[in-house]
Amino acid sequence: MTTAPDRTTTPLWDAPVADGPLDATVEVPGSKSLTNRLLVLAALAEGEGTLRGALRSRDADLMIGALRSLGATITEGGEPSTLHVTPGPVTGDVDLDCGLAGTVMRFLPPVAALADGDVRFDGDPAARVRPMLPVLAGLRSLGVRVVGDGPDFPTHLPFTVRGRGRVAGGAVDVDASESSQFVSALLLAAARFERPLVLRHIGATLPSLPHIAMTVATLRDVGVEVDDSRDGIWQVTPGPIAARDVRVEPDLSNAAPFLAAALVAGGTVRVPGWPAQTTQPGAMVPDLLEQMGATATVEGDVLTVTGTGQVRGVDVDLHAGGELAPTFAVLAALADSPSRLRGIAHLRGHETDRLAALATEITRLGGRCEETRDGLVITPRPLHGAVFRTYADHRMATSAALLGLRVPGLQVEDVATTAKTLPGFDTMWLRMLGRTPEDQG
């Protein structure tokens, strides 16, 4: 079972070259990470909830589809970005399509454990290599049965969670060094377990701490008691999940390539709706862009980034915001000095092995980009046009567009893969440049 788009027939997209400084305001849709957490919590809540400004994209729609299969009623309000969620008993004997969405394949097995029957999980071919064991083994140690296609305990998709209508809860050790989503997944459903969940991270490193903070904050917002006072340990107390009417922040990680464009092309890009306080790792973007030569200011809720076209190399640890790395890797390839991106070994388990993909594609354009144990070293060199492969990875495609602002003849494979989190990216990108798809021919 898979709904993976057919990539063999997708035409190449000619990335537009910037012909002058930018002066653009870009409205970015809702955060994927917030939308999919809020949907899960709304589906487990005590009454009808509403999400406003929710993301509608492949990942969000896969989450909506899966939660409907599991018994929730989710309807659109006046506009598609308003969603009304009515929880129902969690139902089993269903098949769930996770696509390539980490938030669906990791967040839903603990929800499925609450179902009254088997819940079968599968996804895109590329999803079948993404790490799953820590969350499945965590469920097993909480007494939940999980089976794979063969006799062995499953380590990847596809697998089946044998829901029994209840999860006991208790203490569980999880190695989340490959993905913070293993922690978030178990915490999100834990208010519905019978006893407190005490989750201890046992790995050497823990990426994406802001995303775990986001999970804790969204749980507290719906009245769930979470104790995160000890490093690497989280305790969730069982209790009711309140139904809420919430507004979703714009996706700050999806804003990153647009804001970075001001640095590459020169000029100014503004993003309205920039939150004063947020748990999104995209909060790091203004500071990172400043380190690379931009100026960034927030007035009211508008973030304004201005650049001269000159990009400075950096040495940065992106452990907390790995999903930003593709944007900053290609910025580094356009800089006037070498860069090092550290703390991102876990990107090897993202939509694709992003370290290998970035090194291969930047090298294909004539650049120099080498993998290290936990990141990339990028030495700028003159770049030339070529087909930039995207490996079903939305952030490879948006990063290719960023490079294309300065590299004539760059063609992006499967720009439609951006629909994972940002449908219509190509049109938004052209609009930022003051162009339309018709201008592109």
Ligand SMILES: O=C(O)C1=C[C@@H](OP(=O)(O)O)[C@@H](O)[C@H](O)C1
């Ligand atoms: O919980 C989330 O919403 C996410 C957590 C992060 O995953 P990793 O910790 O696997 O990097 C991030 O990269 C991903 O895009 C979204």
Ligand SMILES: C=C(OP(=O)(O)O)C(=O)O
């Ligand atoms: C890693 C990402 O996605 P996912 O939620 O599928 O893990 C990402 O969006 O960069």
